[in-house]
Amino acid sequence: MAVDFGDQASGFRHNEVIRFINNEVLMNGGGPDFYVAFRSKPWSEVEDRLRVIVADPQVPHSIKRACAWSALALSVRLGARQREQQVSQIRRLQEQLEEREVASWALASELQRLRDEREEVVTQLRFTQAALQQALNEYDVLRGQLLQSAWPLRVEALTQDKVTNFRKVSKNWKYSEEKPMSSYPSLDQKVTYSFHRKFETKIMI
Known part of the structure; x- marks a missing residue:
């Protein structure tokens, strides 16, 4: 018997097909050796071994037929294994795709x-800029009003300062005019004062 009926990895779904292949292998003098030896091998090795058997003139024709039926069963098994690998690969790719989607x-x-946070920050910034501009405009208006209100006071203060200075100057002029000539030193007094200063300087030297 080449193919086991309970082998889920054989690739066959119907027992009648398995029974027919096993009968062909047995009737041609074959056994499970070829199938068991290559059931885990890639198809290239199976085909290479079958070619050696078929090309050997010393191998009986019935054995060649038995090996051919076993190779057929192995090809079905290999196709099933490839389908399982493809299904597993597709499932893995789907899982990776789902992970990528998540x-x-x-x-x-x-x-x-x-983006929402950025829009919120931009909106707050615009409100802040508008409030700042409004505050600057109000500041300019209040500053202008303050300057207009303070200008008469500054003019009055400057006027008072000028009047006060003028009064002081006028008073000094009046005092100079009223001061008698005797209060100023005479020429003789100036000469005497100069002589005494020179004499004192010589004594000190």
Whole structure:
């Protein structure tokens, strides 16, 4: 018997097919050796071994037929294994795709959140700029009003200072005019004072 009826990895779904292949192998003088030896090998090795057997003129024709039926069963088994590998690979790719989609949704959500925060910050900045501009405008208006209100006071203060200075100067002029000539030193007094200063200087030397 080449193919086991209970082998789920054989690739066959119907027992009638398995029974027919096993009968052909047995009736041609074959056994499970070829099938068991290559059931885990790639198809290239199976085909290479079958070619050696078929090309050997010393091998009986019935054995060649038995090995050919075993190779046929191995090809079905190999096809089933490849399908399982493909299904497993597709499942793995689908899982990776789902993970990528989840990550993409997370990134998209994070990006949207950052965009919303940016819009909020931009809106707050615009409100702040508008409030600042309004405050500057109000400051300019109040400053202009303050300057207009303070200007008469400054003019009055300057006028009072000028009047006070003028009065002081006028008073000094009046005092000079009223001062008698005797209060100023005479020429003789100036000469005597100069002589005494020179004499004192010589004595000190």
